[in-house]
Amino acid sequence: MPTASTPPPSRGPRRAGPGPADDDGPRRAHRARDGRRDPPDPRPPVGRADRHDSGRRRTPRPAEHPRPAEHPRDEPHRDAEGRSRRRDHDSPAPGTRRGGPRRPDRDRPNRDRPNRDRPNRDRPDRGPRPARRPGGDGAPAGGRSGPGWWQPPSMRTRATDTGPRRVTAESSDGADTATRAGKRRASRRRGFAETLRGGFRRSSSQHLRALSTDERRALRRRRIKWSIIGGAAAVVLAPVLLFVVGYLIFSVPTPDEAVNNQVALVSYDDGTQLARLVPEQGNRVKVPIDRIPVQVRQAVLAAEDRSFYSNPGFDLTGILRAAWNQVRGGAGGGSTISQQYVKKTLVGDEATLFRKWKEMIVSVKINQERSKDEILGDYLNAIYFGRGAYGIQAASQAYFGKNVEQLTAADGALLAGVIQSPSRWDPAIDPAMSLQRWQFVIDGMVAQGWLTPAEKAQARFPETVARKVVGGGAPADSRGHVVNAVRDELGALGITDQEFSQEGLRITTTIDPRRQREAVDAAHAGLAGQPDNLRSAVVAVDPSTGGITAYYGGDNGVGLDYAKVRKQAGSTFKPFVVLAGLLQDPPIGLGEVFDGNAVPGLRNSDGADCDRCDLKQAMTISNNVVFNSLSKKVGAQKVADAARAAGITSPLTDPDERIALGNKEVTPLELASAYATIAGGGVYRVPHMISEVVTSDGRVLYEAQPSDGERRFPERVARNVTEAMLDVAGNDGLSLPGVRQVAAKTGTVQSHVDGQNNDAWMSGFTPEVAATVWIGTDMNTPIRTADGTPISGGSVPGSVWHDFMTGVAKQDPPPTFAPYHAIGEPPSDMPPGVDPDASVAPSTPASPTAPPTSTIAPTTVPTGVSGVPTTAPPDPRAAGGAPAEPPGPPGPSAPPVTTTAQSTCTLANPCG
Numbered sequence: 001m002p003t004a005s006t007p008p009p010s011r012g013p014r015r016a017g018p019g020p021a022d023d024d025g026p027r028r029a030h031r032a033r034d035g036r037r038d039p040p041d042p043r044p045p046v047g048r049a050d051r052h053d054s055g056r057r058r059t060p061r062p063a064e065h066p067r068p069a070e071h072p073r074d075e076p077h078r079d080a081e082g083r084s085r086r087r088d089h090d091s092p093a094p095g096t097r098r099g100g101p102r103r104p105d106r107d108r109p110n111r112d113r114p115n116r117d118r119p120n121r122d123r124p125d126r127g128p129r130p131a132r133r134p135g136g137d138g139a140p141a142g143g144r145s146g147p148g149w150w151q152p153p154s155m156r157t158r159a160t161d162t163g164p165r166r167v168t169a170e171s172s173d174g175a176d177t178a179t180r181a182g183k184r185r186a187s188r189r190r191g192f193a194e195t196l197r198g199g200f201r202r203s204s205s206q207h208l209r210a211l212s213t214d215e216r217r218a219l220r221r222r223r224i225k226w227s228i229i230g231g232a233a234a235v236v237l238a239p240v241l242l243f244v245v246g247y248l249i250f251s252v253p254t255p256d257e258a259v260n261n262q263v264a265l266v267s268y269d270d271g272t273q274l275a276r277l278v279p280e281q282g283n284r285v286k287v288p289i290d291r292i293p294v295q296v297r298q299a300v301l302a303a304e305d306r307s308f309y310s311n312p313g314f315d316l317t318g319i320l321r322a323a324w325n326q327v328r329g330g331a332g333g334g335s336t337i338s339q340q341y342v343k344k345t346l347v348g349d350e351a352t353l354f355r356k357w358k359e360m361i362v363s364v365k366i367n368q369e370r371s372k373d374e375i376l377g378d379y380l381n382a383i384y385f386g387r388g389a390y391g392i393q394a395a396s397q398a399y400f401g402k403n404v405e406q407l408t409a410a411d412g413a414l415l416a417g418v419i420q421s422p423s424r425w426d427p428a429i430d431p432a433m434s435l436q437r438w439q440f441v442i443d444g445m446v447a448q449g450w451l452t453p454a455e456k457a458q459a460r461f462p463e464t465v466a467r468k469v470v471g472g473g474a475p476a477d478s479r480g481h482v483v484n485a486v487r488d489e490l491g492a493l494g495i496t497d498q499e500f501s502q503e504g505l506r507i508t509t510t511i512d513p514r515r516q517r518e519a520v521d522a523a524h525a526g527l528a529g530q531p532d533n534l535r536s537a538v539v540a541v542d543p544s545t546g547g548i549t550a551y552y553g554g555d556n557g558v559g560l561d562y563a564k565v566r567k568q569a570g571s572t573f574k575p576f577v578v579l580a581g582l583l584q585d586p587p588i589g590l591g592e593v594f595d596g597n598a599v600p601g602l603r604n605s606d607g608a609d610c611d612r613c614d615l616k617q618a619m620t621i622s623n624n625v626v627f628n629s630l631s632k633k634v635g636a637q638k639v640a641d642a643a644r645a646a647g648i649t650s651p652l653t654d655p656d657e658r659i660a661l662g663n664k665e666v667t668p669l670e671l672a673s674a675y676a677t678i679a680g681g682g683v684y685r686v687p688h689m690i691s692e693v694v695t696s697d698g699r700v701l702y703e704a705q706p707s708d709g710e711r712r713f714p715e716r717v718a719r720n721v722t723e724a725m726l727d728v729a730g731n732d733g734l735s736l737p738g739v740r741q742v743a744a745k746t747g748t749v750q751s752h753v754d755g756q757n758n759d760a761w762m763s764g765f766t767p768e769v770a771a772t773v774w775i776g777t778d779m780n781t782p783i784r785t786a787d788g789t790p791i792s793g794g795s796v797p798g799s800v801w802h803d804f805m806t807g808v809a810k811q812d813p814p815p816t817f818a819p820y821h822a823i824g825e826p827p828s829d830m831p832p833g834v835d836p837d838a839s840v841a842p843s844t845p846a847s848p849t850a851p852p853t854s855t856i857a858p859t860t861v862p863t864g865v866s867g868v869p870t871t872a873p874p875d876p877r878a879a880g881g882a883p884a885e886p887p888g889p890p891g892p893s894a895p896p897v898t899t900t901a902q903s904t905c906t907l908a909n910p911c912g
Contacts, residue, residue, distance in 0.1 A: 246361035252369055264505045266483055268513040269547075269691065275475050275483050285393040289377035292392060292404055295450065296412030297376060302444030303416035303437075305337040308376070313338040313360075313367035338363040341379040384498045385415060386422025387467060399464045409451060410459045413441040423497030428467035435461055478520055480557015482511060482689070485564075489690050493702050504696030509689050510547030515540055515769075518807035519550035526775075526800035530786055533777045534796075537562040537668045538804060540771040543676040546685030546709070548669075549769065550804075560778070563669050566650055567776055569662035570747030570793065571622045572671060572761045573643065575678065577660045578615060578724050580634045580642035582717045582823055588634070589824020590616045590724050593836055594626040602628055605748070605792075614836045616827035620727040622746060624661055631660035640664075645712040647674035647684050662747055668772045671763050676770035679743070681818065682718035683709040720823050729764060731832065732794040734802045740814040742766050742805070746793030756782035757790050762797035767815040769808055773801040 211219070264277040289297075301308050313336060342362045366375060385395035395415055396404045407415075417437030418425045427434035438461055445451035451459075474483040486507055490500055499505065519538040527534055540550035553561035581588035596610035596618060608621045618626035631639055636655040643652060643664075650666050652659070673687040685707060693702040725743035729735050736742050744764025751758040758780055763772040775797045777783060783791040791797075828836030 242357065243361065246357060250358055250361045250365070252362060252365050264500060264503075264507065266486055266507045266509060268511050268516070269509060269549075270513060271508065272513060274509065274511065274513075275479050277474055277483065285391060286381045287391075287393050287404055289373050289380075292377070292380060293407055293409075293412065295409040295445075296392070296404070296407050296415070297380075298445055298448070298450040299409060299412035299416040299441050300376075300380065300419070301337070302448060302450065303413075303441045304340060304419060306444065306448055308337050309372050311336055311338075313363035335359070336363065337379055338366055338375055341375065341382065342366065383419060384422060384501055386418055386426050386497060388501075398468075400462065401465045408462070409445070409455070410438075410442075410462050413438050413445070413459075414462055414464070416441050421496060423491060426467065427464050474557060476557045478552055478555050478557060481553035481561045481563065482509070482516075482551050483557070484561065485551060485553075485689055489688065490693065493690070493693070495693060495701055499695075499701070505701070506694045506696070507690060508692040510542070510545070510549060510691050511551060511689065512549040515550040515804075515808055516552075519552045519771075519804050522800045522803035522807070523552050523773075525803060526773075526796050530796070531784065533779075533781070534783060534791075535562050535776055535778060536797075536800065537565070537774045538771065538800065539563050539668045539672040540769050540804070540808070541672045541676040541687055543680035543685075543765065543767070543770055546673070546676070546687050546707070547691070548687055548689045550771070551689065562774065562776075564667050566665035566667050567759045567774060568749045569664065569666045569671060570749045570759065570761055571624075571662055572745050572747035572763050572772075572793075573662035573664070574619060574622070574627050574660060575721050575725060575745055576643040576646060576648075576674075577627050577630050577634065577639050578619065579646065579678075579713065579717065579721050580638045581615070581630055582720050583638070583642060583713060584634060587824040588615075588630070589822060590614060590720060590827035591822070591825030591836070592630075594618065594629050596623040596626045599625055610833055612835050612837065613832065614825070614827050616724045616727070617830070617832045617834075617836065619724045619745070620731045621832045622728075627660040628657055631657040642713075643674065645684075646677045647687075647712075662749065668774045671761070672770050672772035675763055675765050675772065677712060678718050678721050679765040679767060679770050680709070680718075681715040682711060682713040684712045685709040715818065716821060716823060719818050719820055722817055723820050723822075723827070725764070727832070729802075732798060734762075734794070734798050736766075736802070736805055736809055738814055740766065740809060741816050742809075743817075744801075746798060748792045751782045753782050755790065756784075757792060758782060760791045760793045760795070760797045762793050762801040764801065764805070766805070766809055767817055769805070771801060771804055771808075773797045773804070775800075 387398040389398040538552040553563035640652040747761035749759040
């Protein structure tokens with residue numbers, strides 16, 4: 001009989017806790033959710049353990065008191081549901097019937113078979129379970145352990161659950177210590193990624209059943225539906241909200257505020273101010289709308305906004321197109337006249353969605369506060385038409401020289417056609433594009449019914465007055481040419497004249513203020529006291545960057561820029577002939593000997609004759625006959641190609657051998673750039689003057705990036721050309737102070753007047769700067785000094801160049817060129833006018849270790865190389881390849897020493 005401490009008798013095997021998720025899950029979950037005590041059941045409970053595997057009920061066995069578990073095999077067995085039961089050794093094994101073996105039921109899973117998909121209930125890896133102490137844990141000695149039947153299901157399952165759970169908190173000894181509150185906290189600790197992935201699904205507690213497939217599909221459909229609804233609401237409500245916010249914060253400017261132009265600043269490379277540009281406001285004459293002819297107004301509408309009188313101030317299609325272009329990285333477009341008025345006079349032309357949004361809001365407000373005629377009148381009085389003209393009245397005067405009331409429909413069509421790009425579509429700049437735009441406007445007027453076909457047939461493209469160079473606030477002195485060169489370069493970069501005039505640009509140039517001042521001072525000093533008809537230009541280029549560091553085109557800043565005037569180059573073209581010879585295969589080296597005496601039809605300047613001289617000697621004295629012969633030998637077209645490779649961009653069509661004497665026209669800027677390519681080792685860098693362009697609101701429109709340039713010819717070839725030019729400045733008395741290397745060449749263009757010259761040049765470079773000076777006249781007449789002496793390259797231009805280079809080349813220690821290694825025949829070390837065959841003196845035996853000094857740099861006798869000594873002379877006799885000739889005067893029939901050695905440098909195996 002049970003004692004007082006013994007729990008009420010059991011009515012059969014009790015549930016030991018939840019098994020796997022698919023074992024009686026819904027039934028147990030249902031009982032667990034209601035949280036109520038099970039009502040008493042008069043019938044004895046029948047569990048799955050009371051049935052055979054086939055499902056038939058069997059008679060329950062009387063309960064027995066378990067023995068203490070002293071051995072693992074004495075541990076009560078647990079069925080597939082985790083319930084504790086004993087199995088006698090004489091009871092039938094699972095899967096068999098009493099009295100004989102039974103075939104397993106294939107329709108149901110065999111619970112007693114090991115299932116690799118479920119965890120092992122016996123957990124043999126943890127060893128045997130500890131034996132229960134009699135009376136321990138609230139259980140009577142010898143009685144059945146576990147809760148009573150009177151306890152609620154939640155307590156029963158929690159107290160008897162020993163199987164795996166979905167959310168558990170087990171201690172190291174395997175005891176279940178998770179509580180209901182702990183499970184809730186564990187459920188809340190799910191990661192954010194898991195929440196997004198699974199949604200706000202129910203807790204994974206054992207008391208909630210898993211969702212079925214249909215329920216998951218329904219939940220997914222609900223999520224998709226609400227996502228679509230939320231996205232549609234955002235698409236509809238977001239623009240409305242943005243419009244309301246913008247309408248409240250953006251104000252409409254007055255017409256006077258809208259036409260205030262911002263000041264543009266041009267700076268030197270160090271940031272100091274070069275020029276402050278204030279556009280002329282005197283040319284803006286505000287006229288009322290009724291003074292503007294109707295057909296002129298209609299022409300503007302046909303070109304810019306044909307629905308102006310019917311749209312609300314913005315074009316939704318254009319806005320969407322601009323937004324799409326912005327997403328793809330392009331530019332917007334398609335604005336109405338109201339939007340253009342706001343853009344060009346108020347919010348700027350920044351290619352962003354914010355600017356487009358602000359433009360649309362202000363356009364709508366303007367259309368609500370002003371009439372369409374007022375908006376059109378303000379627009380025509382504010383916009384820029386080019387030629388320095390702001391407003392329709394100023395444009396009428398700049399293009400046709402008459403007032404706005406006198407404009408015809410054809411005149412209005414021309415003005416309307418240039419509004420979008422006045423700096424490019426001016427008929428004086430691009431007549432073809434201007435005509436195309438004029439026809440577009442005329443066709444638009446006909447399409448809108450504002451012009452009849454008969455009137456279109458009678459319309460003719462109007463003639464305009466000559467385009468005048470407008471200073472636009474630019475300085476009238478020599479700085480004006482710098483500003484105009486900057487504006488031309490801005491156009492090449494895609495920055496329009498309108499942006500220059502209205503965006504308040506901050507332009508940083510490459511002009512060095514010290515070099516610019518020295519160039520201007522040198523030009524003024526060279527022309528001081530000279531005839532008034534003389535003109536000059538000075539340009540300096542940095543070989544390492546291509547940046548123009550000094551630019552002087554004359555003192556009249558609004559006049560002709562002589563730095564861009566094409567003139568015949570004279571002898572300054574001879575280095576390109578040497579370049580062409582070095583690029584030959586096999587190359588023609590500086591030691592190639594020619595006859596330099598005058599020939600019929602070609603003479604040399606005074607003191608430039610030589611019986612026999614090599615190319616370096618001929619370059620030093622500027623012998624015309626030698627370079628004319630070299631041009632014939634190489635080919636005139638190859639000379640032109642070499643000049644173009646160096647950086648000459650002017651046309652060099654139909655060249656002949658006289659191209660060696662500079663019969664083709666170039667500009668001082670081109671010549672300085674080409675010499676900079678030679679100074680830079682054969683690397684061409686585009687000459688430029690702008691390093692950065694920023695608007696007044698901080699937008700960067702352009703920023704020059706460091707460039708490695710373009711390799712045009714090998715470095716060793718460039719160094720050989722430099723070597724040919726090293727003695728020119730010293731021969732003309734223009735050497736720079738100090739031991740400094742400088743390569744230079746003079747140039748003189750003879751006049752049709754005998755004994756006179758029309759142009760004179762001096763161009764040269766150090767490793768850090770290349771500079772060109774030109775002297776001439778406007779009328780291409782003979783140039784003379786104040787005492788009547790003809791001006792040549794070594795006189796006035798040489799003096800200006802020397803003064804400028806002396807002021808610039810003050811770096812200490814002075815830079816030097818790269819070491820020289822001869823290509824082809826090396827040049828003679830003899831001075832100009834001396835036969836190069838006499839390079840081996842009678843009293844001095846040839847020795848590779850006897851380096852005589854030169855006026856430029858130390859040289860070695862066997863090689864004739866100036867610059868640095870060499871250890872491997874190209875002369876095979878000096879290198880030990882052949883015995884040297886005994887000392888003595890060379891006979892008249894002896895072959896020249898410098899013409900016997902052959903160079904290994906070819907185009908297939910370039911030297912450098």
